[in-house]
Each structure stands twice: as C-alpha cells, then as structure tokens.
Amino acid sequence: MAIATISEIEKKVGLDTYAVENEGIGGIIKVKVSDFRVEESFKNIGLDPKGRFSVIQVTLRNWETNRFINRFARELKISRNRIWFSGTKDKRAITSQLMIVDAPIHKIEQIELNDVKISYIGRTHKKLKFGEHQSNKFTVIVRGCAKINGEPMSDDEAMENISSIISEMEQKLGPDIFPNWIGPQRFGGIRAVTAEVGVHVIEEDFEMAVNTYLGMESQFENEEASNFRKIWNETKDIEKCLEIIPQRLNYEKKILFELKKSNNYISAFKTLPNNLQLMFIHAVQSKIFNKYLASRINSNLSLKKPSEGDIVGHLTEKRNIDINSLAIVENETKNRIERNCELGRLAITGPLPGYSNIIAKGDSGKLEDKIISEMNYNKDSWQIEKIPRLSSSGSRRALTSSYSNLIIESCSKEVEENESKVWNEGPKEGDRWNPEGASIKFKFELPPGSYATVFLREIMRSPINHY
16 A cells, blocks of 8 residues: 555545635644643533432543543443543543543542543433533644744744734634634544545445555554554465554454454454444545535635525534534525524535435535545445444534634743654654744634644644644
C-alpha cells in the first residue's frame, strides 16, 4: 500500500477547503499533553440515591477513550457494555467527562490507574446516551505560529490574522459561526484509516477491510509500527507479525490471534469494539459530508442562506439538528425558512447518506448526487448483509456550527525539554510551525458533535498532522 502524502490525506477526507481566504497563523497543537483540555458540561444528570448505576467523573491524561474503557472494564471484571459515556475524547489531552457504570462504588474506588482520576458523583437509574452532554469546554494552546514560508509569526501578527478570519467568517456565515467539518479524529487521525476500511466494509470485503486496518502505513507512525505493517503487507505471516507487533497495537493483536485461530476475516473484524466497527461506516459518510461542504463553498452556494431544494432542520437547544424536523426548501416557504435560518432556529444540512436518507433538490441536490455517485454508492450500498447491525439508514448534519465564550490570549512559549518529542526534534520539511513563533491560548465552548480541531483549523491553516 502506497503511503499517502499530507495533501493527499486532506483531499481524501475532504479537509482541503476553508470558509474564507487568509494566511492563517500556522502552528501546532498538543505539543504538551496539558496544551489541550476538554471538559464535558451537563445540564441535568438525574441522580437518585436508590439508583442501580454509579455516576463518576473521570479525568484522563493522555488516554484514548476506548482504550480506557477497555482497561477500566477489565479492572472491574465487567463487560465494557456496562459502562456508558457521552463522547469520545482526544488522546493527547487532559479530558474530563461523566461516565455511568453498572458496578458498586466500592469496587470502582479500588481501581488505581496511572494518569486517571475518578470522582464519585452519585447514583442513577439512567444510562448515558452518546452525545447527551450539553457542550464541550475547551482550552487549547497553539504553539509555534508561523508564516507560510516557515518564518516565525509574532503575537501581534497572529492576533491580527485571527481577528481578520473571525471577522470575515462573521460576515459570510453570521456571528460565532464556522463550517461544521467532521474532523481528522473521525478518520483515524493522521493515519486516516477508518474511511479506507469503511469502503471495504460497505463492499462486504472483510478480507480487504482487515488487511487495510492491519497494513495501511503512515509516515507518522514510529518505526516499530511501520515495520509491522510492512511485514504484514509483504508476507501475511501471522506468527511472524505476532512476534514483532508493538505492545500498544492491541486491536491489531486481537485480529491476528483470531485469524490464527479461525482464519475467518469476518470473525477477525468482529474482535474490534462495536463502536469502532460502526466508526468505519460513519467515516465514509463523514468523508461524503466534508466533500459536499467543500463543493458547496467552492461553488459559492451559501452555507447561511438556503436555496430552493436545500434540506433544513430545526436546531435543538444543544445546536444539533432535530432529524425528525427536516424539510425541503420550496419557493413558497423560502422566505420564511430564510428568516428562521437568520434567527438561528433552522440550519441548512448536508448528507450522511444511508439506505433511507433523503437527498436535496435543485443545485445543492445536484452537488450531493454528484459526490455520492462518483463514489459509486446508492441506497442499497448501506445495507451490510454480513453484519446487519452496521447497516445505516443515514442522517443529515448541519453545514455550520456555533462556538461560544471565545477568549483568545497570548501565552508563554516555554516548553520543557522532556515534555514534547515533536518540539525537541523541531519542524520537518512540509511542517508549518516555528519554535520562535507566538503561542496563543484559545478558550471556547462547542456543542456535542462539533470538533475543536476544525474550528482551530479555520484559524491555523496548518497541515492536517499539526492537529
């Protein structure tokens, strides 16, 4: 498998377009683990002292959510399906979120894991649904701001560019609004593997799906992981790969053990967590959404002002689309819908296609149809007969999202020598950051399902591996 370049990855996942023209500030995030903090905000948890389940607040440092859930379940000696949480969070970060656990608090309090803090909140009868929290509060530091030519950007220059981008986005989209791109995390980060696997799952070619998950190489993985993937691609030798597989590649290890045992690629695929299996389908849908959003911007179709044929939906209190309220914009309803879009009650949507999804009409419908047809998908494509629970009826997603409580300030450039390997090694060819450049701290709040990285991407304009 050929290793994709940065620009190829960005194009593949539809993250190669911006809302407005600007140089941006460059820079890189997550230099230090503490540079990226996120805390879930809940309106009402519904505590009940007689409740069956324990409600806990979990603060993680440098833990990927799914890996923590697996480890936590193992320590508690329960199925991971007895732990409920509202959202997955970035790994290289300090994250704080609620979890509901089907286990008594005395068992939970016995668990001690490095870089994990667990606080008991109370008891409840209710399980948490995905996306149930009210918002995510972020504090993110962008370090090493740099011009396109790699020269350091001063605090004043960075602040001027930030102000210009926010002002132009406000003129084009409205106050505190930005394009609702689906971020690189959905695609497996800088390896961008999830949509590639998803393509094969939709084709029901599970041998290719497994081989892609095991073997897709990335220039950003370490030598051990790259060597493992290279050997798998060249030999498909299970025993040899089990000998050299890095310890941290637990999912890949489970796949190999299942292949060794059964030589069944569907069984091997099913060793992955159910939510990750679904993520492969969602990643393909997300790629289509991003490509549609980019095409709409490049075609000068407004993200703010609906056109005849657009599909709009009511925005909930959490600023997400109420999927049961979708309506097609028609000539006789256009003025009323346009007014409600301006008031923030309605939003224009884009496709997350599935077997029962509706497609827009008019110019926007032609764009949707073109993108989906170019990828050779139709409504039947989303019925996965070999694993029916992966079938998707489809949905719609707002083309824009909103941020609130934005605070931007300069901060110290200091990074201790042992805090960041990337920083110590310095910028490489193709990077856009400079250790002499400004460090800017952003504080803001986003609704569930919107990505801090894509909000910052509109401001930074750095390559995808800088987020």
